[in-house]
Structures are given as C-alpha cells and as structure tokens.
Amino acid sequence: MANSFPRQPTTAHMPHLIGRIGGHQEPGERPKKSRETMLRIWTYMRRQRTALLITALMVAVTVGLDLVGPLLLGRAIDAHIIPKDLPGLLHILLLMAAVYLCSAILNLLQNYVMAGAAQRTIRDIRADLFIKLQRLPLGFFDRRIHGELMARLTSDVESINQVLSSCVAQIVSGCLSTVGVAIAMFIIDPRLAAFSVLTVSFLTLAINRWRSAKAHARFRVQQAALGRLYGNIEETMGGQKVIKAYGQEKAATERFDTVNNAFRSGSIRAQFFSGITGPLMNTTNNIALTIVASIGGIMAIRGLTTVGTIATFINYTRQFGRPLNEIANLYNTLQSALAGAERVFDIIDEMPEVDASSNRPLSRIKGDVVFDGVTFAYRRDLPVLKNVNLHAWPGQTIALIGPTGAGKTTIVNLLTRFYEIDGGRVLVDGRDIRDITKDNLRAQLGIVLQDTYLFSGTVRENIRYGRLDATEAEIAEAARLANADTFIHRLPQGYDTVLTERAGNLSHGQRQMLSIARAILADPAILILDEATSSVDTRTEKHIQEAMRRLMEGRTSFVIAHRLSTIREADQILVINNGEIQERGTHAELLDQRGFYWRLSSRQQRSPSQQSADISANGSASLLAS
C-alpha cells in the first residue's frame, strides 16, 4: 500500500500526554537554558525571601540535629551501656529524646512555611501567565492548539509546583546533611570515614553516570515511540466514526499495532534502566554497611575504634547515601520541571500586542468609520485584503457579502484591532484607531460573533458581561429586546440558571440571543454582526432576526450578511471577493451593474428548476436564493 495513512502527528502536539507516562522517571525532555530558567524562577521566589530564609535556617538546624542523634547513640553505647552506667544512660537518652523532638518540630515548621512560600510563588507565576494571555495578539492563539496551550498552563505549572513544594527543601537539606555527615564522620574517625565516604560517593556517582548514559538514548527512543503511539490514539479515537463509516477498522488496527509494539519494546528497554535504580541504591547502602562493619570490626579489634563508633557510622552511612540517591533521582524531575518552566516563561516573554502610546480617551463617538487603502495578510505570503477603501457614515448599515474566504471576517477583525493592518489606515470618527487604546476602542464596538461564546456562570452574569455595572432592570430590558426573556423565564432557575461548560444546556439559537442581549446592554456606537445561523430552526431564526434588527437601530452596523432582508435594506452592500471590494452600492444599484452580485442573484434562472423562475418573477429577486 503506497499510502501511509494516516500519518502520525509529531510529539510536539501532545506534551500534556507525554508528560504523564512513568511519572518522573524519564529524562525525555531537557531544558535548553537551565541557568536562565532557574534565575527566572528565583526572581519569583525572591518575593518569599523571609519565608525562604526562615526555612533555610530551620533546615540547617534540623540537619545539625540529625547529625547529633547518631552521635549520641554511639556515645550511649560506648560511654554508658558498655560501662554499665545507668544514670548516665538515662541522662543521655533524655538528651536524645529532646534532640529528636526538636528535629521533628522544626521539620514540621519548615514544611509548613515552605508550603506557603511555594504556593505563593506558583500563584504569582500562574497569574503572570494569565495576565500575559490577556495581552497577547490573537494571532498567537490562532497559531496554537488550545489543548496544547492548556497543557502548558496546567501541567507545566504543576511540574514547577512539584519541584518547589518538595524538591527544593529536599535538595537543600540533602546537600547539607551529606556534607554535614561527611564532616562529622571525618571528625569522629577519619580512617573509617575515608573508607565509607569515599566508597559510597564514588559508587553513587559511578552508578548514576553509567545509568543515565545508558538510559538517555533508550529514553529518547521510548519518548519518540510514545509520541507516535499517543498521536495515533488521539487521532483514531477522534475520527472513530469516520473509520467505521469507511470500514477501515482493520487498517486502523494494523497501524495501531505497529506503533503499540514499537512502544512496548522501546519502553521495556528504557524502563529496565530506571527500574534498577532501586536495587543499585540498595546495594550501595549494603556495601557501605559491610565496609563499616568489617573494616570497623578489624579496627575495633586493633583498638583503633569502638563499638559505639561503628553503631554511629552505620547510622551515618544511611544518612549519607540516601540524600545522594534521592538527589540523583530528583534530577529527572528537575529536568522536566525546568523544561516546563522554560515553556511557561516562553509564553510570558511573548511579544504583547502593541497598544496606543497616547491614552487620549475616546469619548462617546458618532460611529463614522473609514478604511483607507487597507492591506492585510495573516501570513506574509498570502495577502487577504488588498487596498480596501470604504466609508460608513454614522447610523448606516453596511452589508458584507462574498464567497467563503473572501475577506469579510478579516475586515471585522481589523476594525476591532484583533489584528493590526499592514498598510493604509482605519479611522473611527476621524481618528486613526492605532492612536486609540484597544480597550477604549472596543468599548465603542459591539460584536455578535457567529460562534457565540458564553462563560460558565449564570445567565445574568453572561448578559452583564456587556456592561459590568448594569442594574437588574437593565439586564431584563436587554434580554427582552433580544427576545431572550421568554426562554430565560422557562429555564429552571430563570436568570440564575447556571450555564454548563460551553453552554451545552442552551440551544444554538438561545445562545445567540443571549449574546445579542449582551451587546444591547453594552450599547455600542458601532456594531459588528455575523448573521450566519447554520443550525437554527425557522422560528428561532425569526426571533433572532428581530432582535438583531432592534440592536442595529441607530448604530453604524457592519453585517456579514446572509439574509435577504438585511442585504436589501442595507445602505451599502460591499461584495468582497479575493480580498477586494468588487462591487458596492445599494441592492438596486448592484442589480443594475450586472456584475458578481447580479450573477449570484440570477444564477437561479439558469438552473433547471422552474420554481426559482417564479421567485424572481414575483419580484422578490431570488437573490442568491439558489
């Protein structure tokens, strides 16, 4: 079979899925600029200086206390148990109990303080990210898949969270206690210390180096296989109905089996290397114990050390080896968190939208709109609008019509400054819109988009979105004008009905009426409407139409028109094709021009159906009603 269908998307599409497998074990992703990223995280942590300082002090004291514990244990054996000194033993045991108690309390407190500091840091990063989102140009969102952005905003922040809440304290105390234990061991018995410290650190380093060298390439293979597998699953599940409709189940299963088997063999090879960490760690520990016991034993017989020292060392060896291994294990978590942080900061560093430098506010405007030689392209190589000129007088209705992809929506996108024009200028009431801040400009515009977006919250909150300080009465009035109050009253809790995610409990038409109510409440001078109503039944359609007409009264309206009535009543009809205004004028003028518009309207006459001939004969100009 020549066709390799369907081709698998790359791993990059699904970092949120890939991050999940095997917990933190795989060093799949590596940060590119660890140092800068760490410094960036530090700028956030710095705000929690006091908490961090307190934690650091407590960590240092705890580590110290943890060193004293085994020391006292050794002394208890050497100085009191072996010489059979019970009062002395009681004394030292009470001291030990006090040390352990202090250590526990400090440990508790440091967790307590650190948890707050870490969470506040995460909150700040998350907030900065969100604020940035509000300032990014729309092109940023167009270029990205929402799922992927969500993954960055959630799982990447979460991985930073994990590192901050657990790893930081662990690493600090681990390093301190390793150094502390080593020093303590050398002070107590330099010879025995030399044997055990050197062996353990050498072994730990060697093992980890060997393991990560071996594992790295294998994990890369596994990650790549995983990306292909998850890509296959995501796509197949998403298109399952199509696969069934075309009877492609077998072919789909074959493709899946290939990637599934590749992943299986890849992961068996990779996971083995992460799995043997446990036994290796254990063995390092055992080796140290053996060294301490045997060499210590020989030294004790020769009178070079004591039984108590050996007991202390057995304890210390555990304390020495464990943090080293833990840090080695954390390395992968750290790496993926840094990679996550890097992606988060990449967003924070994105260029924000440029806004007007002067903050001269726009007072209530009349609604005079001019496009003067406007050119624009979403992608440099594909111009969308070429030298568009238009003038809408206050209160006029401008109907934009033309085939799919002709540039109607783009004109709207430029007027709202969702995108910045490449050439020419757009004037509102004689002022270049680039000299007006976006918020200011948009406050004068009312936009009812084809894809109505409602937020989770009550019906009331969604209408109020148009004007936050609107009163109850104003909201009800707007709903009434939008023909929405009837169905709102029928909802179980009326205006207090909570809309579920994506407003699934409302029909498409109802959502549209709510968005009209929202626009009415905003009371804009300029209105932008998209009339497309592809999945609304006839009766609802009429209600919506009525509401839209009310909304348009007395406002300059740009309508991406689909309805005959709108088009016929428009003050100007702009026929847009290939990014240019091909024809303009009123309905009658355009019919006279016998151009594109006329062809659209009269195509029906060439079609074999005689009914259409009736329509145009009865004068309603079956315009476009083919």
Added chain:
Amino acid sequence: MGALQKLLRFLKPYWLWATLAPLLMVGEVTLDLMLPRLMRRIIDQGIAHSDLPVVYHTAFWMVGIFSLALLCGVACTFFAVRAAYSMGGDLRGALFRKVQSLSFANLDKLETGSLITRLTSDVNQVQEMVMMLLRGMVRMPLLLIGSLVMAILTSPKLGVLFIIILPALVASLVFIVRRSFPLYRQVQRGLDGVNTILQENLAGIRTVRAFARAKYEVGRFARSNNALIQHTTAAVRMSARTTPLMTLILNAGIVLALWIGGQQVYLGGMKVGELVAFISYLMQALHSLMMFSNLIIQVSRAQASARRVGELLESKPALKPPAEGARVLQPTGRVVFENVSFSYSATGKEPVLKNINFVAEPGETVALLGATGSGKSSLVQLIPRFYDAANGRVTIDGIDVREIPEEELRRQVGVALQESILFSATIRDNIAMGEPNASVERIIEAAQQAQADGFIKHFPEGYDTVVGQRGVNLSGGQKQRIAIARALLPKPSVLILDDSTSAVDVQTEAGIQDALGRQPFAQTRIIVAQRVSTVLNADKILVLDNGRIVGCGPHNELLDTCSVYREIYESQTERGVVVYHGE
C-alpha cells in the same frame, strides 16, 4: 482490588516473568535481612572476643550476600518490567480492538476525550501498578514483616517495643490520611475552577477582547487562583506532617530500645551487638512501613484507572453482526424504510423517529428537510447501520441492512458526515481513505466532483499537502469538500450527504450537485439540508417534523400540500431569512 484483579488476566501470557519477579524479590529481601545479623556477629563474636578471622569470615559472607541480593534485584526488575509493559501493550491493544468493534451508539456514550484517556494514561497507571505489585508490593510488606520477625528473633525482650510503636504509627498515619483526603478533594475542585477560567479565556478570547474585559478576567482568575493555593497549602501542610511524625515515633523507639537494652546489658541479659542489630532492624521496619503507606496511596489512585479500563473492556457492541452473510450483488441502490422507529436510548424516552415509510428509487435524489432536532440525521444514519432501528426495517435492494455484512454495507453506502473529520495525512490520503489503492486520476476526479480540485491545486504541495492543525489551515468549507470527495471516491451506489455543505457557498454547492448529476452511473442520493436552496432540485423532498414525515414529494407539490414546508420555504425566501451562505 476488584477492578485490578480482573485486568490481571492480561498477565497470563507472561506468567513465567510475573512469577519470577516476585520470587526474586523475596530472595533479595531475605538476603537484605541477613546483613544486620552478620553485623551483630562481627560485634559480639569478632570485636568482643578480638577474633579477627571471624570478622574476615563474616565480611566475606556479607559481600557474597549483597552481591547475590543485587543480582536478584536486577533480575527481578528485568522480569517485572517485561511482564508489566508487555501486559500494558496487550491491554492497550485489547482496548483499541474493543473500540473498533463498538457501534456509534457506544461511541456516543464514551466521549472521545475519555477514550483517549483510557488508552493512554489509564493504561499507564495500570501498567505502573502492575510493576509495583510485582516489586514494591512484595518488597515492602516482606521487608516490614521480615524485619519484625528478625528483630524479635534477635531480641525477644526488646520485641515488646513493637506493641507500643506499631499502633502509634498506624494511628497517626490513619489520622493524617483521613484528614488530608477531603483537603485534596478541595484542591481538585480549586484546580477545576482555575482550569475552567483558563479554558474559557482560550476558547472565548475573542469575546473577552471584544468586550475589553481583560481586567475583569484577571480579577476573576486571581480569585480562583488564590482559592486554589489556599486549598493546596492546607492540603500540603496536612500531609507534610507524615514524615516528621513517623520519624519522631521511630526515634522514640530507638531511645526506648536503648533504655530497655541498656538495663538488660547492665543486668547481663543482653549483649551490645544484639542491641545494635535490633535498632538496625527497627529502622528498617519503620522505613518500609513508610514506603508501604506511599505505595498504598498510589495503588488506590490506580484503582480508578483500572476501573475505567475495565468498563471499556466490558462494554458490548450495540450492533449484532448478521447471522449469515447475505451479500448484496450488483446493488442498484433502492433504499426502503418500512415502519421505522428509532430512539437513541432504549429506555423510556420519546423516539426520535416514528413510523417512517419511504422509498428511494435507484438514481433518485431524496432530500430531507426539517428543523433542528426533527430527526433528519438520525434517519440517514440508519442506512449505513450506524444505529439499528428499534422497530421496522431499512432495506437496500430488498435486503435488510442488518443482514448485510458490515464491510459490504459500508462499501455500498458512502457518507459525508455533518462534522467533517480529516486525518493528519496528505489530502490525497484523506480522499483515498475508503479505497487506499485508488489511482491518482480517480482521486482527482472525486475532488473535481466535490469542487475541491480548484483550491487543492492552489496549495504549493497540491494533493500532497498535509492536513493538520499545524499545516495548512483549511476553512470549514474546504474541509467539507474534501470529506465529500472522500465519500464520492468509491462510487457508492447510495450516497448520503448529511448537511455536509453547510459551510460551502451556494455557488459551489450547485457545482457539486451538477457534478453529481453528471456521474455516468445510477446513484441514489440522500441529502440532508437546512437550506431550501439545497433541496429544490431533488426528485423527492421529505419534510420531517418532530420525528415524523409530514410531507413527501417534489418542491412544487409540497408548496401546495405541506404547511410545514411552506413555512420553511417562505421564511427562507420571502420573509428574508437564509439567502446567502458564506462562511
């Protein structure tokens, strides 16, 4: 354990590995447990009696034992990884095959997102859990019990300490877990809140911008962000009590052991080495208890995944395969609905289709018109047997669709669905989906008929352009046209277009209809539409209202006889509703 136990049958083919792994783990643990005893020998027999050979001898034993333990550990990992990941792969394969066997009715119930989660992260959780079962769940309890037994064997007198320490540990653990569980539920809720606002601001970014509500949204986000970190901080603080508390109890045990042991040594009832070994076992026991409690939390988390996986595995395909394969030979495409009723859920609800009767003769174009929810899509989906009728029957050339093998049926019936789903492959591969070996000429022909050839040729890579979220962004109309070409390519004898030109402008739509009419063979076409303009030329228009056919006939006849049709027609022309469709 129920859900997981059921999945363990997938371990069967790997039973050898799955038994070897825990056995080797038992070996490793047993060997580990011998070390403190040997240490005691060094102290009590070697050092106490200044007997160097004993020290050498014992040290040699220790080296041998830990080497053997390492061997066991590595081998255990080897087999456990093999068993767990092979089983995971099989499990994923079984799920995938199950999904392929499911009907549309099943798929409606299981959302795409949840299917993906089940095949990816849920299988992973199960896989990880099996790994844990084969290693950690053997190691930790064994180590715990082993060290307890060894500690008691080493020193029965000190063993009584466990009577105090163990209940204290368990009680404190239970206390913390109980208290932190509801806190974590609140964290989850807080996280949901933050994610909802994020999701909304991504999906509704245009609305937010249009109303200049950035500040408002930032405020809204800050509130849930703060709520989230408050919950998280509380939960983290609660569960962070575990380690210090357990360490404290452990250390208290050591102090007590020293006190009791010290008295025993004083009285001459105990040797120092015995005490040191006991403390060593004590630490090991408590250490493994802590690890064990972590494992239990992880396993209980994986239970939910196992349940979801099991649920999918047990779901039964809603369609029964035909008893004996009656084959449609040289079909002409005569589609007949006889008294068909249909409902999406078997229980209670009002049927979506009621008593539908109609005939589509070979070569006829039948259009379905009606308001949203009137049952148009449901009706056409019964023809390729995406769903089964509850009553009555649907036949093609006189044969009940339930008696036609699925593969054969789908080959005869071409469908362009309402939502045009394309795969991330080239445009060519997407069109050739139903017939992967189709020649280039035929693919181009299908694209021309679907009025897609024009824009496809415009792309720099033409038919080799990769469709994808990152590749060329196809407009809704372009996607629909490719989906139509895909349905046309196999030249099905029955073609269903389910509102599949809604995003195509009227001119292009007319072009598609013209091209279809020119096809040199008889094809029964069933077209679902919203626009009257789409259906004007049909041989027969079926008007649906609330699941019933309320009108059937050509346009001019219906104008006279069917009030619903007249209402739709007028609203879309005279009264000025849908006239022109762009994007």
